[in-house]
Amino acid sequence: MVNFLLVGNGAREHAIAESICKNKKARLFAFVSANNPGIVRLCQESGGKAKIGDIHSPSQVLEFALQNGIELAFPSPDAVLAAGVSDALLEAGIPTAAPTKEAARLEWDKAYCRWLLRKHKVGGLPKFEIFEEEKKAHDFIDSLEGQVAVKPSGLTGGKGVKVSGYHLKDTAEAKDYASYLLKEKISGLATIVVEEKLEGEEFSLQAFSDGKKVYGMPMVQDHKRAYEGDIGPNTGGMGSYSGKGMLLPFATTKHYNEAIRIMQQSIDAFRKETGKPYVGVLYGGFMITASGVKLIEYNARFGDPEAMNVLPLLEDDLLLLFEQMASGKIAKKPRFKKKATVCKYLVPEGYPAKSLTDQPLYFDLQKIKKSKAKMFYASVYEKDGVIYTQSSRSIAFVGIADSISQAERVAEAACSAVSGKVWHRKDIGTAQLIQKRIDHLKSLGAI
Ligand code: AMP
Numbered sequence: 001m002v003n004f005l006l007v008g009n010g011a012r013e014h015a016i017a018e019s020i021c022k023n024k025k026a027r028l029f030a031f032v033s034a035n036n037p038g039i040v041r042l043c044q045e046s047g048g049k050a051k052i053g054d055i056h057s058p059s060q061v062l063e064f065a066l067q068n069g070i071e072l073a074f075p076s077p078d079a080v081l082a083a084g085v086s087d088a089l090l091e092a093g094i095p096t097a098a099p100t101k102e103a104a105r106l107e108w109d110k111a112y113c114r115w116l117l118r119k120h121k122v123g124g125l126p127k128f129e130i131f132e133e134e135k136k137a138h139d140f141i142d143s144l145e146g147q148v149a150v151k152p153s154g155l156t157g158g159k160g161v162k163v164s165g166y167h168l169k170d171t172a173e174a175k176d177y178a179s180y181l182l183k184e185k186i187s188g189l190a191t192i193v194v195e196e197k198l199e200g201e202e203f204s205l206q207a208f209s210d211g212k213k214v215y216g217m218p219m220v221q222d223h224k225r226a227y228e229g230d231i232g233p234n235t236g237g238m239g240s241y242s243g244k245g246m247l248l249p250f251a252t253t254k255h256y257n258e259a260i261r262i263m264q265q266s267i268d269a270f271r272k273e274t275g276k277p278y279v280g281v282l283y284g285g286f287m288i289t290a291s292g293v294k295l296i297e298y299n300a301r302f303g304d305p306e307a308m309n310v311l312p313l314l315e316d317d318l319l320l321l322f323e324q325m326a327s328g329k330i331a332k333k334p335r336f337k338k339k340a341t342v343c344k345y346l347v348p349e350g351y352p353a354k355s356l357t358d359q360p361l362y363f364d365l366q367k368i369k370k371s372k373a374k375m376f377y378a379s380v381y382e383k384d385g386v387i388y389t390q391s392s393r394s395i396a397f398v399g400i401a402d403s404i405s406q407a408e409r410v411a412e413a414a415c416s417a418v419s420g421k422v423w424h425r426k427d428i429g430t431a432q433l434i435q436k437r438i439d440h441l442k443s444l445g446a447i
């Protein structure tokens with residue numbers, strides 16, 4: 001048996017736990033901030049256990065790991081990595097398949113990431129500058145004629161970036177936002193990044209990195225805006241889809257290979273700069289534009305929801321893959337089933353601004369079973385056998401089929417089998433929305 005530690009408790013972590021437990025040698029231990037019913041069940045079934053604690057405390061996580069003879073660890077969420085949980089585990093000699101705090105800086109410090117990649121001449125960077133001074137930031141915004149993305153450097157749960165035309169009405173608003181960020185330091189870091197506004201279609205590419213080489217997973221497209229038609233406030237992600245094979249319907253192998261090349265150059269740059277390897281999952285947020293594939297940002301972890309699209313398709317053993325990553329050598333290229341996927345999140349009424357919490361959800365289990373969708377628990381809790389909402393996303397359903405449309409129908413059938421004060425985006429994965437993406441790129445001359 002292998003005592004495996006997972007840190008984190010969202011739907012992404014439920015999907016990771018499920019993949020790990022496909023290996024019957026895995027005994028799952030989870031250190032969580034709330035009891036995800038799916039993760040708790042997998043811990044019990046595999047002979048491990050879950051414990052609630054402060055997942056951002058390296059010492060608490062380490063104590064739990066040492067008490068349970070952990071042999072391999074996977075701290076999952078961004079803030080956990082930024083808090084140095086991997087470092088504490090590694091220092092205690094526990095093999096860990098996730099980045100150290102220094103490596104995760106590619107995510108938690110956008111200014112550092114952009115600086116590093118520019119220094120090492122990594123491709124795909126938009127025009128950008130890093131600022132600590134208001135006047136210089138304003139001048140740069142003027143030089144880009146107000147068509148900018150303004151970003152705090154540190155972690156803000158995906159809610160700190162503002163872009164002209166979406167959240168920033170004009171140059172004056174862009175400058176005001178830059179001034180506000182420099183003054184308030186909402187992300188905890190002093191710097192901001194201002195960059196040219198890119199036009200195109202975004203995709204997520206996740207890869208396994210053993211420090212020497214990155215191995216890509218299927219491309220996924222997430223939907224960050226709350227409401228149908230991509231309007232409304234930004235969210236953690238309302239749902240996502242992937243095409244049959246490694247590509248999205250609007251992307252080519254050339255786009256895929258270009259993104260992989262950028263990611264490979266990036267982990268090489270990190271190694272050259274620090275002398276240390278980037279080990280763990282690397283997630284690139286990219287945009288296909290008229291001037292090629294551009295890098296928007298890195299995450300030092302799986303995406304949520306994107307993990308749920310790709311992990312059920314992984315044909316290889318995730319436990320073994322994590323072991324190999326932690327030891328610095330992935331033996332062979334991971335393979336994925338050639339299926340399309342659609343993931344839809346049910347979220348509480350009022351999400352994201354004012355979620356209705358503590359609402360019971362009722363599941364038509366027969367209908368869910370019949371739909372063949374996979375179900376992952378997110379921000380919910382179980383009391384006396386009933387599932388209740390918390391403030392974040394509640395439940396994710398993933399349809400897996402031969403086409404995106406079929407997978408969409410599977411996810412939709414499962415969503416309609418849950419009643420309670422939750423809602424979801426019905427347009428994710430529909431032919432109409434995908435056509436809109438293709439038409440958008442065509443209109444830009446990008447494809
Ligand atoms: P980030 O946290 O850097 O991924 O930014 C959040 C979101 O802001 C991205 O997913 C994009 O939708 C948008 N965004 C970030 N940078 C840019 C940019 N340079 N041009 C256009 N949109 C951007």
Ligand code: GLY
Pocket residue numbers: 158222236237299302303304305306
């Ligand atoms: N889906 C976006 C993220 O995980 O950051």
